[in-house]
Amino acid sequence: MGNEIRFAIGGMTCASCVGRVERVLKKQPGVLDAVVNLATEQASVAFDPEVGDVPGLLAAVDDAGYAVDRAHLELRIEGMTCASCVSRVERVLKKQPGVLAATVNLATERAAIDYLPATVDPGQLKAVIRDAGYTAATVEQGGDRERDARARELAGLERDLTVAALFAVPVVLLAMGPMLWPGFGAWLTGLAPVGAWHIA
Known part of the structure; x- marks a missing residue:
């Protein structure tokens, strides 16, 4: 048994256009x-x-020279706690007729969906997410300030962690080097100028 989809097409002006599109399909x-x-x-x-x-x-x-009407939707999704939740939401969305692509981000709690508005509408997409056990709401134009702030905060924490790790590595090497590599202390001493280890 086959699937059926519907989609809007722009650029058709006459019966000849209709015949051409049908033949192509x-x-x-x-x-x-x-x-x-x-x-x-x-x-x-x-x-x-x-x-x-x-x-x-x-x-x-x-x-063939015509334009298929596609739409993009962003939803705020609450209730996801792990990567398994993300995969589940993506699966239920991608199973819907008319959904072309669906990407879910756990950190921002958002889903980005490309779909055919003639086949499926935002209400149906939100309904399947609710049926999967999560809540979904449309992200208004201009974005959700709270979620944007959270995303910026997470990016800042990630940057701080990277900087801290870069500074921590030399300290760990200096502290643990002699225990891990017996000749490390002698090698390190040899790098210093003569008399650097003696107090005047």
């Missing part, structure tokens, strides 16, 4: 049927997911 691997409507500027495609894929269908329409 029907030539793609795994396509069982393709119907294009000029009035609604939408295509409905039935295909076998074992043979064809959605990105290939969209690329074929783009290559």
Whole structure:
């Protein structure tokens, strides 16, 4: 049994355009049927997911000189505690018809989703996340200030940790070197100028 997706297409102006898009789609691997409507500027495609894929269908329409309507959505997700949670949310999103890509970030608690608005809408995407046991809310234009501040704080902590590690390594070598390498102390003494180890 095949899957069905719908997507909006821009740039069609006549019946000839419709025929061209339908022919292009029907030539793609795994396509069982393709119907294009000029009035609604939408295509409905039935295909076998074992043979064809959605990105290939969209690329074929783009290559034919028309524009497929894609959308991007960012959601704030709460309730994730580990990498397993991230993987679970990504899986449920990618299983939804019309979702082209989904990336979830645990540190910022956000999901970035590319999708076909003619097939799936933000409400449906938030619903599947809730069904998976998490809460989801749309990130308003301009971003969530609290999450942005948290991301900046995490970046600052990571930078501080890196600097601290760089300064700690020489100290550890000086302190532990003689115990780990018997000749380390003599080698270190040889590096110093004559008389540097003697008090005047």
